[in-house]
Amino acid sequence: MKSDLDRLMRERELDAFIVTGGEEFNSARYYLSNGAQITHGSIFKLRDKPALLVCSRIELEEARKSGLDVKTDAELGYYERLAEAENDGIRAAARHWSDVLRQLGLSGGRIGLYGAWQINKTIALYRVLRSELTDYEFVVEEKATLIEAAMLTKDADEISRIRSVAERANQAMQVAWETIAGLRAQGEYLLNADGKRVTIGDMKDLARRELMARGLEDTNMIFAQGRDAGFPHSRGDEDMPLRLGQSIVFDLFPRELGGGYHHDMTRTWCIGYAPAEVQAAYDTVMEAFDIAVEAFGLNKPTHLMQEAVLDHFEAKGHATTRADSGAMTGYIHSLGHGVGIEIHEGPSISHLRRDDRFQIGNVLTIEPGLYYPERGYGVRVEDLFIIDENGELVSLTPFRKDLVIPLNCADGQPQ
Amino acid sequence: MKSDLDRLMRERELDAFIVTGGEEFNSARYYLSNGAQITHGSIFKLRDKPALLVCSRIELEEARKSGLDVKTDAELGYYERLAEAENDGIRAAARHWSDVLRQLGLSGGRIGLYGAWQINKTIALYRVLRSELTDYEFVVEEKATLIEAAMLTKDADEISRIRSVAERANQAMQVAWETIAGLRAQGEYLLNADGKRVTIGDMKDLARRELMARGLEDTNMIFAQGRDAGFPHSRGDEDMPLRLGQSIVFDLFPRELGGGYHHDMTRTWCIGYAPAEVQAAYDTVMEAFDIAVEAFGLNKPTHLMQEAVLDHFEAKGHATTRADSGAMTGYIHSLGHGVGIEIHEGPSISHLRRDDRFQIGNVLTIEPGLYYPERGYGVRVEDLFIIDENGELVSLTPFRKDLVIPLNCADGQPQ
Numbered sequence: 103m104k105s106d107l108d109r110l111m112r113e114r115e116l117d118a119f120i121v122t123g124g125e126e127f128n129s130a131r132y133y134l135s136n137g138a139q140i141t142h143g144s145i146f147k148l149r150d151k152p153a154l155l156v157c158s159r160i161e162l163e164e165a166r167k168s169g170l171d172v173k174t175d176a177e178l179g180y181y182e183r184l185a186e187a188e189n190d191g192i193r194a195a196a197r198h199w200s201d202v203l204r205q206l207g208l209s210g211g212r213i214g215l216y217g218a219w220q221i222n223k224t225i226a227l228y229r230v231l232r233s234e235l236t237d238y239e240f241v242v243e244e245k246a247t248l249i250e251a252a253m254l255t256k257d258a259d260e261i262s263r264i265r266s267v268a269e270r271a272n273q274a275m276q277v278a279w280e281t282i283a284g285l286r287a288q289g290e291y292l293l294n295a296d297g298k299r300v301t302i303g304d305m306k307d308l309a310r311r312e313l314m315a316r317g318l319e320d321t322n323m324i325f326a327q328g329r330d331a332g333f334p335h336s337r338g339d340e341d342m343p344l345r346l347g348q349s350i351v352f353d354l355f356p357r358e359l360g361g362g363y364h365h366d367m368t369r370t371w372c373i374g375y376a377p378a379e380v381q382a383a384y385d386t387v388m389e390a391f392d393i394a395v396e397a398f399g400l401n402k403p404t405h406l407m408q409e410a411v412l413d414h415f416e417a418k419g420h421a422t423t424r425a426d427s428g429a430m431t432g433y434i435h436s437l438g439h440g441v442g443i444e445i446h447e448g449p450s451i452s453h454l455r456r457d458d459r460f461q462i463g464n465v466l467t468i469e470p471g472l473y474y475p476e477r478g479y480g481v482r483v484e485d486l487f488i489i490d491e492n493g494e495l496v497s498l499t500p501f502r503k504d505l506v507i508p509l510n511c512a513d514g515q516p517q
Numbered sequence: 518m519k520s521d522l523d524r525l526m527r528e529r530e531l532d533a534f535i536v537t538g539g540e541e542f543n544s545a546r547y548y549l550s551n552g553a554q555i556t557h558g559s560i561f562k563l564r565d566k567p568a569l570l571v572c573s574r575i576e577l578e579e580a581r582k583s584g585l586d587v588k589t590d591a592e593l594g595y596y597e598r599l600a601e602a603e604n605d606g607i608r609a610a611a612r613h614w615s616d617v618l619r620q621l622g623l624s625g626g627r628i629g630l631y632g633a634w635q636i637n638k639t640i641a642l643y644r645v646l647r648s649e650l651t652d653y654e655f656v657v658e659e660k661a662t663l664i665e666a667a668m669l670t671k672d673a674d675e676i677s678r679i680r681s682v683a684e685r686a687n688q689a690m691q692v693a694w695e696t697i698a699g700l701r702a703q704g705e706y707l708l709n710a711d712g713k714r715v716t717i718g719d720m721k722d723l724a725r726r727e728l729m730a731r732g733l734e735d736t737n738m739i740f741a742q743g744r745d746a747g748f749p750h751s752r753g754d755e756d757m758p759l760r761l762g763q764s765i766v767f768d769l770f771p772r773e774l775g776g777g778y779h780h781d782m783t784r785t786w787c788i789g790y791a792p793a794e795v796q797a798a799y800d801t802v803m804e805a806f807d808i809a810v811e812a813f814g815l816n817k818p819t820h821l822m823q824e825a826v827l828d829h830f831e832a833k834g835h836a837t838t839r840a841d842s843g844a845m846t847g848y849i850h851s852l853g854h855g856v857g858i859e860i861h862e863g864p865s866i867s868h869l870r871r872d873d874r875f876q877i878g879n880v881l882t883i884e885p886g887l888y889y890p891e892r893g894y895g896v897r898v899e900d901l902f903i904i905d906e907n908g909e910l911v912s913l914t915p916f917r918k919d920l921v922i923p924l925n926c927a928d929g930q931p932q
Contacts, residue, residue, distance in 0.1 A: 125861060126541045126633045139737060139752050160850055163748035163890075181842040189869055192659055217636045218541045224639040225630065226657045242641045244607055310729060310774075319734070322554060322775045333578035337554050360737045427596035435575050446540060454604055475578075 103257040103463060104133070110248050111149040116241060117211030119248060120199065121145040123219040127361055129443040130216045130249045137362060138168035144217075145170070146202055156202060178202055192223065196230040203238070210237040216249045245457070246448060254440065254448045255463030261488060263363045264442070264465055268486060268498035270316035271356055271365040275501050277312045278305060278352070282344070282373055282507050292344045292373060302327060303340035313356045321364070321445065324353035331370070332475025334435050334482070346374040349479035351471075355445050366441050366467050367499045368484035373507050383472045383481045384505045390414050390470035391483055394437060394451075400493040404451045404458040408437040411470055412453060420472060424453050431474050438467040441486055464489045465498075518672040518878060519548070525663050526564040531656060532626030534663060535614065536560040538634040542776055544858040545631045545664045552777060553583035559632075560585070561617055571617060593617055607638065611645040618653070625652040631664045660872070661863060669855065669863045670878030676903060678778045679857070679880055683901060683913035685731035686771055686780040690916050692727045693720060693767070697759070697788055697922050707759045707788065717742060718755035728771045736779070736860065739768035746785070747890025749850050749897070761789040764894035766886075770860050781856050781882050782914045783899035788922050798887045798896045799920045805829050805885035806898055809852060809866075815908040819866045819873040823852040826885055827868060835887060839868050846889050853882040856901055879904045 111119070121130045122144040132138075134145045135155055143157035143165060155172045157165040165172045175181075180198045187193040203209075215228075231240050246254070256264065285292040285300055292300045302325050310320045326338035331351040344350075353368040370387075372380060390411045397410040412424045412433070421432030436452035442465060449458035449466060466489075471482030485499035526534070536545045537559040547553075549560045550570055558572035558580060572580040574589045581587050590596075595613045602608040618624075630643075646655050661669070671679065700707040700715055707715045717740050725735045741753035746766040759765075768783040785802075787795060805826045812825040827839045827848070836847030851867035857880060864873035864881060881904075886897030900914035 123636065124633075125859065126543075128541075130635075141750070158750075159845055160749035162845075163745065163751040176838075176843050181838075184869065189871065190659065215636050215640065218539075218633060219636055219639075220545075220662070221538065221630050221632045221634055221639050222658055222662045224634075224636050225643050225655075226659050228640050228643070229657065240640075242644065243637055244605065244641050247635070247637045311726075314725060314729060330578065334575035335556070335573075336578040423591075423596075428591050430574055430577075444540065454599065456604070 103255045103260070104252060105257065106252050106255075107147070107248070108150050110251050111214075114214070114241070114243070114248055115212055116149065116214045116248065118146065118148045118203065118206075118208055119214035119216060121147075121217045121249070122215070123217035124223070126218050126220075128218045129253075130218070132361055132443055133249065133253060135165070135168040135170060139164045139360065140168075144199075146199075146206060148206055148208055151206070154202070154206065178205070192226045193230055193234075195227060196234055199231070200235050212239045212241050214241050214243065214248050216247055250448055253442055253444075255461055256442060256465050256488075257463070260363065260442065261463075261465070263358070264365065264486075264488070265498060267318060267356065267358060267363055267365040270318055271313070271354055271367060272499060272501045273316060274309055274312035274318070274356075275352070275354060275367065275369065278309055279371075279502075279507060281305075281308060282371070283510050285344075285373075285509065286511060287346055287374060287509055290346045292346070299343040301340065301344065302338045302342050305344070306338075306340065309354060314359075317359050318356040319359050320354075320356050323355065324351060324368075326351050326480070328478050329475045331480035332431075332473045332478070333480070334471065334473060344373060347372055347377055349376075349380045349481060351480050351482050353482065353484065355441075357445075361443075363443060364441050364445050365498065366445060366484065366486050367501065368469055368471075368482045369501065369503065370481045370483060370505060371507050372505055374509055376506050377479075379477065380479050380481065381505060383474070383479065384483075386415070386418050386420070387470050387472055387481045387483055388503065390433075391468060391485075394468045394470060395495065398460060398495045400462070400489065401459050403456065404449050404460060405453050405456050407468075408451050408453045411437050415470075415472070431476070432472060433470065434473055435471065438469055438484075440464060440466045460489055460495075462489050462491060462493055518670045518675070519667060520672065521667050521670075522562070522663070523565050525666050526629075529629070529656070529658070529663055530627055531564065531629045531663065533561065533563045533618065533621075533623055534629035534631060536562075536632045536664070537630070538632035539638070541633050541635075543633045544668075545633070547776055547858055548664065548668060550580070550583040550585060554579045554775065555583075559614075561621060563621055563623055566621070569617070569621065593620070607641045608645055608649075610642060611649055614646070615650050627654045627656050629656050629658065629663050631662055665863055668857055668859075670876055671857060671880050671903075672878070675778065675857065676878075676880070678773070679780065679901075679903070680913060682733060682771065682773060682778055682780040685733055686728070686769055686782060687914060687916045688731060689724055689727035689733070689771075690767070690769060690782065690784065693724055694786075694917075694922060696720075696723060697786070698925050700759075700788075700924065701926060702761060702789060702924055705761045707761070714758040716755065716759065717753045717757050720759070721753075721755065724769060729774075732774050733771040734774050735769075735771050738770065739766060739783075741766050741895070743893050744890045746895035747846075747888045747893070748895070749886065749888060759788060762787055762792055764791075764795045764896060766895050766897050768897065768899065772860075776858075778858060779856050779860050780913065781860060781899065781901050782916065783884055783886075783897045784916065784918070785896045785898060785920060786922050787920055789924055791921050792894075794892065795894050795896065796920060798889070798894065799898075801830070801833050801835070802885050802887055802896045802898055803918065805848075806883060806900075809883045809885060810910065813875060813910045815877070815904065816874050818871065819864050819875060820868050820871050822883075823866050823868050826852050830885075830887070846891070847887060848885065849888055850886065853884055855879060855881045875904055875910075877904050877906060877908055
């Protein structure tokens with residue numbers, strides 16, 4: 103968590119780190135600046151010292167909401183450096199960083215670089231830093247970065263925000279369920295009160311509105327039906343009408359408005375009734391879900407949980423990417439991932455990532471699934487869990503795990 | 518525009534380029550993949566050849582919507598490379614890229630790197646590419662990249678999407694105006710139909726809903742009143758009630774849902790009446806706006822437009838960052854910027870960027886402003902323009918430029 107930063111810097115022998123980037127959403131900057139709504143700016147953090155946020159004058163007022171020390175690039179001499187570098191922004195930025203580091207009292211040492219930025223600009227800056235700031239060593243961590251290591255465990259404030267997002271996301275899912283249950287079937291289609299066929303686009307609009315009414319924003323939900331549900335990241339076809347007896351994978355992973363903490367959950371639904379093959383796959387996935395939860399143990403390597411689930415699916419005759427790295431059907435993704443400011447954080451629950459262990463403060467998904475696009479279906483069930491201060495795995499996703507949404511009105515009249 | 522890519526590659530002597538990145542919104546990947554909803558994946562483009570999109574198997578179905586050639590990393594041998602590199606993802610990615618380039622028939626040459634990614638991972642990958650893929654030269658453009666150069670001019674399809682976003686954003690602005698005009702004043706505050714004081718948070722909620730109802734998403738609008746309006750990028754205080762006679766800077770820059778093209782516009786409003794000082798500043802800003810439009814000329818350097826506006830503000834006695842690089846009040850930002858998939862693209866209209874010229878196909882803002890936080894106000898007026906096929910500067914922002922929103926009901930009763 104954030105309070106581990108100085109310890110992690112010591113362990114990694116970092117004297118300082120700099121978080122920078124462009125206007126891309128920058129989880130490291132959001133994290134370090136406590137959610138300040140800035141679109142530029144760099145954070146300079148020396149070990150055991152408070153962080154300094156350097157921003158443009160036009161962002162000063164928002165930058166101050168970070169609670170960090172704040173200075174403008176102008177007052178730190180950036181524009182003189184820009185003139186000196188004949189408006190070469192990359193070279194000016196490197197020299198400006200050197201000025202800032204010296205003003206903070208660091209004339210040499212090992213420095214980590216974090217944030218998100220355009221690839222070309224990052225490399226250009228790195229080359230200038232290496233050639234001009236020769237008193238410093240810019241450190242590249244090839245596995246989890248210092249920031250990722252800190253984000254791996256959430257503090258009480260983060261947990262409380264994630265719990266709140268979870269409650270609101272569960273409510274939005276409930277509205278979607280009730281809305282579908284209240285539809286009227288005509289043949290294999292579902293009609294709204296105006297007698298129009300309800301589409302996936304209608305359901306996505308509804309979910310977006312329900313999220314927004316609760317201060318959350320959709321980040322490109324999945325609502326995929328039939329064959330599309332058989333591709334794990336198919337978003338679903340907006341124009342497709344809902345149909346009875348089709349598997350629907352509804353994966354909702356909103357975040358706080360304007361950027362912030364996420365919740366992540368998936369339910370698989372069949373409206374009216376479930377075909378026997380989908381029901382069987384669903385039962386197998388729910389068994390996998392229970393096996394995963396039972397495989398949990400504090401400090402246990404996460405890959406063992408995935409391996410227990412792989413054993414189960416393979417024993418039931420399903421292809422997996424462990425048995426066949428080219429598999430396109432069966433169980434073809436990892437079992438889960440951490441969730442926070444980014445939708446995919448550490449730890450990973452994968453047989454390909456063997457370094458992660460379950461720790462207090464982790465917030466992570468468990469999401470087994472089975473995918474058979476050519477047979478016209480897919481199934482995934484996902485809850486978000488925290489590992490609480492007692493080391494217990496606790497679900498934040500109480501929403502019911504029924505496959506079938508029964509229609510309120512089986513006689514075809516809307517209620 | 519996109520059809521210039523091969524020409525630009527020839528001019529820059531690039532044999533190929535690769536667009537990659539993580540889950541961050543990646544405008545280069547969005548652009549090259551024609552808006553496919555993928556969160557991973559890399560695009561390989563050889564000069565005068567069609568582009569290949571390489572994605573994870575779980576994103577295959579969405580990737581195919583790009584219209585590009587698509588292959589999965591699994592079928593191209595990525596997982597064998599991952600095993601060989603003992604699960605070191607960076608090293609595996611570099612070797613995988615080498616495999617892909619060779620399969621595409623490129624065994625050497627100059628390669629550009631684009632996209633957006635975590636800074637640490639970008640540098641780690643660049644170091645492995647340099648040390649292991651020695652048959653290729655990875656080219657770093659220090660000024661505008663190839664992708665930025667292509668994005669500088671929009672094609673007919675892009676213009677038509679931006680026009681549509683513009684219409685819808687103007688409509689949302691109109692609803693905000695009408696909503697305010699329909700409020701009832703009580704003292705210096707504004708009350709809604711329930712008799713509650715209307716806040717900035719209420720207005721932002723309204724604008725977000727109106728955007729969403731039109732298939733657009735807010736990207737963190739500015740609705741800043743009084744002193745806050747005096748800081749160009751202050752987002753505004755959600756809890757602050759609207760007040761009569763205060764300057765409100767309303768900067769709305771939504772994009773298509775889930776990522777896509779933007780519109781960008783700003784209006785400054787005073788509800789009920791405008792204080793003389795705010796009205797005078799507004800008039801000066803509107804003169805600057807007209808001066809800017811008159812300074813337009815096809816192929817003319819953009820910085821001349823900014824300089825005409827700087828001359829005007831300085832003649833009127835306002836501080837500018839040209840006259841004083843440390844200025845915190847007066848006219849303290851550039852005059853405009855390109856708009857597209859990113860909210861800030863080229864060309865820039867700034868006295869610090871002297872390389873840009875106005876070209877057919879540019880889509881750009883003109884947005885002069887004056888900022889006096891200590892005097893409790895700020896003013897900015899912004900339209901989005903295209904330079905059309907006749908070389909004319911055409912506004913996409915017809916919304917009225919009145920400073921004062923008169924209340925429909927001066928006697929204090931809501932209509």
